Amino acid sequence: MTSPDISLGRWFAARAARSAHRRALTFEGRTRTYGELLSRIDRLAAALRTRGVSHGDRVAFLGANQPAFLETLLATARLGAVFVPLNFRLAGPELAFIIRDSGANTLVTDSAHQPTIDKIRHELTTHCYLIVGPAEAGWENYEDLIATHSALPAPDSVLADETAIIMYTSGTTGRPKGVILSHANLWWSNINLLSQFDVHENDVTLVAAPLFHIAGLNVTTFTTWFKGGEVVLQRSFDAADCLAAIERHHVTTMFGVPAIFLFMSQAPAFPHADLSSLRMAICGGAPVPEPLLRLYAERNVPILQGYGLTETAPSATFLVAEYALSKLGSAGTSPIFTDVKIVDADGRAIEEPHRQGEICVRGPNVTKGYWNRPEDTTRAIDPHGWFHTGDVGYRDDDGFMFIVDRIKDMIISGGENIYPAEVENILCGHPAIAEVAVIGVPDDRWGEAVTAVVTFRLGHEPLTLEELRDFAGASLARYKLPTKLQVVDALPRNSTGKVVKYLLRQQLQPQRTASETEPTSP
Numbered sequence: 440m441t442s443p444d445i446s447l448g449r450w451f452a453a454r455a456a457r458s459a460h461r462r463a464l465t466f467e468g469r470t471r472t473y474g475e476l477l478s479r480i481d482r483l484a485a486a487l488r489t490r491g492v493s494h495g496d497r498v499a500f501l502g503a504n505q506p507a508f509l510e511t512l513l514a515t516a517r518l519g520a521v522f523v524p525l526n527f528r529l530a531g532p533e534l535a536f537i538i539r540d541s542g543a544n545t546l547v548t549d550s551a552h553q554p555t556i557d558k559i560r561h562e563l564t565t566h567c568y569l570i571v572g573p574a575e576a577g578w579e580n581y582e583d584l585i586a587t588h589s590a591l592p593a594p595d596s597v598l599a600d601e602t603a604i605i606m607y608t609s610g611t612t613g614r615p616k617g618v619i620l621s622h623a624n625l626w627w628s629n630i631n632l633l634s635q636f637d638v639h640e641n642d643v644t645l646v647a648a649p650l651f652h653i654a655g656l657n658v659t660t661f662t663t664w665f666k667g668g669e670v671v672l673q674r675s676f677d678a679a680d681c682l683a684a685i686e687r688h689h690v691t692t693m694f695g696v697p698a699i700f701l702f703m704s705q706a707p708a709f710p711h712a713d714l715s716s717l718r719m720a721i722c723g724g725a726p727v728p729e730p731l732l733r734l735y736a737e738r739n740v741p742i743l744q745g746y747g748l749t750e751t752a753p754s755a756t757f758l759v760a761e762y763a764l765s766k767l768g769s770a771g772t773s774p775i776f777t778d779v780k781i782v783d784a785d786g787r788a789i790e791e792p793h794r795q796g797e798i799c800v801r802g803p804n805v806t807k808g809y810w811n812r813p814e815d816t817t818r819a820i821d822p823h824g825w826f827h828t829g830d831v832g833y834r835d836d837d838g839f840m841f842i843v844d845r846i847k848d849m850i851i852s853g854g855e856n857i858y859p860a861e862v863e864n865i866l867c868g869h870p871a872i873a874e875v876a877v878i879g880v881p882d883d884r885w886g887e888a889v890t891a892v893v894t895f896r897l898g899h900e901p902l903t904l905e906e907l908r909d910f911a912g913a914s915l916a917r918y919k920l921p922t923k924l925q926v927v928d929a930l931p932r933n934s935t936g937k938v939v940k941y942l943l944r945q946q947l948q949p950q951r952t953a954s955e956t957e958p959t960s961p
Contacts, residue, residue: 446516454667465688466505484514484591494520494595496518496545497544499565504674504675508650519597541617545568546568547571604620605810616810617809627802631754640666643689645681655694658745682712683708698932726744728868729867744758746832750800770839772838777802793835799821805820859876862921865910866891871902882922889923892926892927904922
């Protein structure tokens with residue numbers, strides 16, 4: 440029996456053939472059906488082929504969320520080429536590194552980001568430049584190419600294990616690494632997700648998280664298209680716009696990182712927003728504070744936590760709706776086609792419940808490695824195929840996974856291991872606190888001092904360190920309580936909404952914090 444073609448371009452075309460009349464993509468007031476979208480994709484693929492894009496070549500995209508991102512990805516897949524999404528918030532030199540490292544021979548961008556590329560163009564070996572917007576010298580107009588080409592007559596045959604995407608990690612600890620994701624990785628991640636939550640043909644999913652991030656791209660976007668539903672795409676995240684879009688388009692599903700749901704809950708319109716159509720909100724990227732979970736639950740919107748990484752495309756564990764409240768705060772269990780284990784410092788599997796260790800993942804959704812980084816690949820993936828995530832977690836008595844924190848973010852104070860996410864979860868419950876990040880800063884006495892970096896809600900009096908410790912002391916051991924407090928206007932976040940803790944550490948190390956206490960024991 441011949442294996443089915445599960446490549447991204449093939450299955451999307453098959454869905455479009457069966458759902459040609461159905462609404463596929465809505466963006467800024469314009470909706471295209473599956474048939475219309477596939478026509479544009481195949482004409483773009485034909486245009487790319489005439490511009491020299493062949494099987495295995497890399498095509499990069501730089502720009503905010505927009506239809507051209509998804510069209511370029513799918514057109515590239517139809518040619519058996521490799522899509523390289525670029526983080527549009529990066530500076531020119533950072534983008535130049537990624538474009539060169541990936542070996543992209545074609546770049547598609549929009550008018551807003553053309554000046555950035557023009558400044559670094561002399562550093563690139565890319566030979567074809569397409570622009571979504573008015574074309575200037577050295578650029579070809581994206582829409583003109585689609586309009587002047589007929590549909591691709593014969594898409595390339597693509598094997599499941601061929602590379603579909605090279606997605607570069609955020610690079611918070613150094614140079615970004617290109618994660619190789621095959622067509623099979625994307626396919627099996629979606630099959631895993633569909634085994635964990637229900638997607639209906641009439642679903643409308645709201646996509647506001649950046650598409651260059653794996654979860655924004657591959658949690659609800661492709662699962663919805665797989666079933667013939669509609670994607671409502673936002674150019675960028677805005678809390679008020681998202682709340683309005685949910686009501687206007689009768690949105691049924693949505694993915695976001697914790698910051699997205701936090702900012703939506705803090706918007707003035709939130710208390711009166713009509714969220715009745717929203718069947719589930721899926722959250723990943725960081726542990727969700729329990730107060731935020733309860734706030735949405737009060738509005739009959741379950742936030743279902745998932746856990747994954749770029750390297751797992753991204754599904755690794757998921758909390759199904761049945762346990763949304765009874766296992767509040769859990770990241771759930773691994774899906775059908777993926778195995779997850781927890782190991783100790785010596786790499787031995789931990790079987791006991793509630794014992795913490797590093798999370799390891801193995802399955803057909805897991806990357807085969809890093810682009811041009813064989814040593815990094817060997818370090819991350821052991822000979823038995825287990826990907827070592829660098830994240831700490833544990834299982835409860837029923838086998839449900841709880842994510843504790845990143846190993847590298849762990850604080851060691853007075854010889855005790857302290858995981859910031861645990862402390863943050865408690866501090867977030869204080870009504871005066873809008874956001875909080877807990878980090879360790881060097882301390883002559885204890886090695887590291889537990890430091891709370893907070894922003895306060897409007898209309899609330901700022902807390903003192905002593906008040907903060909009194910509040911947290913009811914739930915946390917004394918050695919976990921903050922010994923320093925720093926008040927900031929906003930927490931630094933990367934493009935995916937995660938707090939960039941190394942920037943906080945850099946900012947706080949040279950200076951004395953706003954408040955300090957010197958306890959007799961940590």
